[in-house]
Structure formats: C-alpha cells, structure tokens
Amino acid sequence: MKNDLLIRAAFSQRTERPPVWMMRQAGRFMKEYWDIKNRYSFLEMCKTPEIAADVTMLPVDLLGVDAAILFSDILVTAEAMGGQLSFEQGIGPRFANPVRSRADAEALRTDVLDELQYVADAITVIQQRLQGNIPLIGFAGAPFTVLSYLVEGGSSKDFKRTKLLLHNEPELAHFILRKIADVTADYLNMQIEAGVNALQLFDSWALALSYDDYRSFAHDYNVYIISKLKRKGVPVISFCKGSSVFAPLMADAKPDVISMDWNADLRQVKERLPDGIAVQGNLDPYVLYADKKVIKEKILHLFERMRGSDGFIFNLGHGIMPDIPFDNVKYAIDVVKEFRF
Template sequence: MSTTLQNDLFMRAALSQQTERPPVWFMRQAGRFMPEYWEIKNKYTFLEMCKTPEIAADVTMLPVNLLGIDAAILFSDILVTAEAMGGALSFEQGVGPRFANPVRTYDDAQKLAGAECVDKLQYVANAIREIQQRLNGSIPLIGFAGAPFTILSYLVEGGSTRDFKRTKLMLNNEPALAHLILQKIADLTIAYLNMQIEAGVNAVQLFDSWASALSWNDYTEFSHKYNKYILDNLNRTVPVISFAKGASVFAPLMIETKPDVISVDWNADLLNLKKTLPEGIAVQGNLDPFIMYADKPVIKAKIHELFERMRGEKGFICNLGHGISPDMPFDHVKFAIDTIKEFRY
C-alpha cells in the first residue's frame, strides 16, 4: 500500500524501514488549537462533526493543508464505540464527555451491545472513504479506536475523571463485572477496526489513554489481556500502532500484543526503550507536548536532541507523548512540524 503513496515516510517507518528523516504527525493534530477548527465547531455539535462524513473529512484535512504532516488521522472520537453500545453520550463545553447512563451494575452491563452494533458506526467508514478521496494518495490515513480499559473508565465514571475511583472499585470489588464489560468493548473494537481497514485506512492506532492509572497487575489483567485479544483478531493488512499513556512502563507487556509500532509517552528515554524491543517493532513519540508552549529555539533544540539520540535507528515516527492541548499556539506547532521536516539524517 505504501508504494501507491506520494509520501510514504510514515508507512516505511511503521514497518521499521529506513527513512531519510523521521516522519511526523501529532495526536489531536486536527483540533481546538486551530482557528479553522472553531470555524467549523461553532456551526455543529461535536457529535454532528464526527457523524457527518463530509465534516469529519473537512476537519481531518485541516492539518494536512495547514501543517503539512506526513500522515492524517481520521477525525472522530474514541467514545463513539461506547455510544454505539448504548451509552448516552454528550459533550459539554469546558467539561468534556458525559454519559447520562453510567455502567455500574450487572444489569447496566447486560444492556450494553457488543460487536453486533458495529453497523451503527458505518458513518466512520463513510468518512474514511471521503477522506481518502480528498487525500488522493498524497499521505497515509490512520484510523483508530479506544482500548477497552480506557472506554470502560468513561462508561463507569460517567465521563472524565482524575482519580478513577469508581473504575478501580469495580476492578477490585467486582472484577467479573469489569471483565464482562471489557469483553463486549473488545469484541466491538475488533469489528470496528476491521471495518476501518476494509474502508481503506493505511494504518490503525489503539488508544489506551488512561493505562497509566493502573498498577502492573491491573494493567495485565484489565488492559493488556484485551488489547492482545484485539490485535490477535485484527485483519493485519496495515500497520498497527499501540499507544498507552504508560508505555514507558508497560512496553515489556505491550510487546506481547505484537504491534508494528509502540507509541511512547515522554517519561522514557526513547532509544533505551527501543533497544529493549524485538527487531521489527518501531517506536512513535515521544516529545513532551508541553514543549509546544516553549520559545521556538527551545522547541527546535528539543526536537534535534531527540533526533540525534535516535540517529541511525530504523522505525522511528516523531509524535508527541500525548495530544496537543487546545491552547497551544498554532504557530509553535507549525514551527515544530517545519523543524522536523527540514531535518536530515
């Protein structure tokens, strides 16, 4: 698939092949730090944007046209799977996602749909086809889904949380209930990602955004087990990226899921971590997103520091350790992308 792309840097790096410079894309690269995003957002609700293929394509294309990144990522949200399962999802300005019907009992869990509800997510496949028409082979398109533990935490808490109290109480006091919910999420996630692959994405990323909330043993039982089940059952015709906020700790387990790429947060020395991985697993990361607030000479120095550290390594995709924050200066993000694209090994 990479041979048909005008810019296949990302695909080559994802497959641990040599590249003349690190390819770059940023998590949340089509988002609230862009004035152009708000021009669209002020006309529609967030879910309307996700569910209308033409609008999702418009937003996906913003960083392609304005930043010149090496890979686009589908504009959607990890919680669309939770909504398809029966979660009453809404997004409140300044608050974030909310579920009006949190899942906290066996009765709640039994009401959740599983893989059979994947047809409700057909709008995502339609968006992928629309985006690929617009990209026209210029750069690859990344699809994605939320990992089961991360989705579970939103369903159980009823929204975002700082301490994961209800979630951890369920893991400790009612592990069988947690496993019931996690299995349903995992089954749907397999069907959902395979649908995206069939629709034409060039790669997929599994986002375990809140894995860092877990102890090693809890991560093993309630996260890793299901992530491995998902990757074992994917149509592996495109590269698969496994992202966990906590990858700097959990990478030895993440290896067992056999991803093509492990996306690493900023707590690790990326070269040291890569040397612990089997040959053929690439790394993605791992700039601290807060660098984007710094003065431009600092941004450039930090990027060059990382790149010099990774010099000579095959399989390195430049990204942030997590997503771009809404108030990060657009011109700083653009400067970072330009700095990366000017670099040569």
C-alpha cells in the same frame, strides 16, 4: 502512495527523515477548527462524513504533516453499544446512563457496526480528498479506557468507581471488557475495509492502573484485539499513558509500533524492544509552548538520540493542548521535515 514515510517507519524500514504527525493535530489549537466547531456540535462533526473529512484535512493542508488521522472520538464505540453520550463545553464527555450493575452491562450491545457506518463513510470521503498523497490513520479507544468512561459516567481524576469495580467485581469488569473488545476489533476491521492505511489503539487512562491490573484489565484485551485485526499491510500503533512503564508488556501484543509518553528515553526503550517493533514519540507537548529556539533544540536532541535507529515516527508524548500557538506547531513540523538522518 506518494509519501509513504509513516508506513515504512512503522514497519521498521529505513527512512531519510522521521515522519511526523501529532496526536490531536486536527483540533482546538486551530482557528479553522473553531470556525467549524462553532457551527456544529462535536458529535455532529464526528457523524457527518463531509464535516469529519473537513476537519481531518485541516492539518494536512495547513501543517503539511506526513499522515492524516481520522477525525472522530474514542467513545463512539461506547455510544453505539448503548451509552447515552454527550459532550459539554468545559467538562468533556458525559454518559447519562453509566454502567454500574450487571443489568447495565448485559444491556450493552455488541452487534453495532451499522451504527458506526458513518465512520466508514467518512474514511471514504477522506481518502478521496487525500488522493493517495499521505496515509490515513484510523483509531479506536482500548477497552479499559472505554470502560472507565462508561463506569465513571465521564472523565475522572481518580477512577475510583472503575477501580472499585476491578477490585470488588472483577468478573463483571471482565464481562464488560470482553464486550468492548469484540466491538473494538470489529470496528477496527471495518476501518481497514473502508480504506485506512494504519491504525492506532488509544489506551489513554492505562496509567491509572498498577502493573498487575494493567496486565489483567487492559493488556490482555489489547492482545486480543490486535490478534483479530486483518492487518496485512496496515501497521498497528499501540499508545497508552504509561507506556514508559508498560512498553515491554505492550510489545507482547505484537503491535508494529509502540507510541511512547515523554517520561522515557526513547533510544533505551527502542533497544529493549524486540526487533521489528518501531517507536513513536515522544516530545513533551509542553515544549511547544516554548520559544522556537528551544523547540528546535529539543527536537534535534531527540533526533540525534535516535540517529541510526530504524523504525522511528516523530510525535508528541500525548496530544496538542488547545492553547498551544499554531505557529509553534507549524514550526516544529517544519523542523522535522528539514532534518535528514
């Protein structure tokens, strides 16, 4: 691989500068994304390998990032299991058949890799386009986050139904989570076999949980998934909202990298983690709305804080918002690429 900065940093090896990619780097802040999105539905984009490859390559070609991330969605596994998934403009993902009963849970399928073959096909096309220049990151939604969408029927502000399930029917919750975890492990191994160079597990809604509930209903399943991965040479990144709280526990799952939200001091977190676990993050994405002078100051402050620490990947504490100016994102990436430790 011509640029292996991300792989080296993920395995806690020394790099001349931090590698840079950004969550949601191929998305709604780009005019070129909308040129595609206005012609196809979101699920059509995910399920058509050539289109998924087109979108994946946008930040590679236009921003010069050090890694591509597969264009897909964390809920494709839930759809394959039997969720009737749609995406509504201004609302987000919706499931027409939320999981609310034991019968609903038992109806969820687990032998679903054939239905996800379009993802493997997209990986093949993307790697043909990347030509070994930079790594491709695959990903999946973590079981708790996928469960929350299935139970709520879509996005939620308070996760009331999900928490009622965890508290009133924990055995049913674990039954569903085990199914999702098995599918997720199989799905990520399929991505490895298809050719991804790294993986990220997204537990986007973990911050909704108390510490004990996170351990029981999220962490234990992430441990299981990571233990099942055929990960030789393929680093695994673990991300959740709430990583500033949960990072020590996340390390027990033995990922190669923990991706941090912007609430933590990244250097302090790194020093408290076991040797050999890298960190990723953790710029507040709202900084990218600011003047370029401020963007540069904030990035360089983070880099000076991390100077001398091996195993550091620059990223945001969460994804790029759709109205962040493209020029500001490009400028931030250029600042990173000009820096030297």
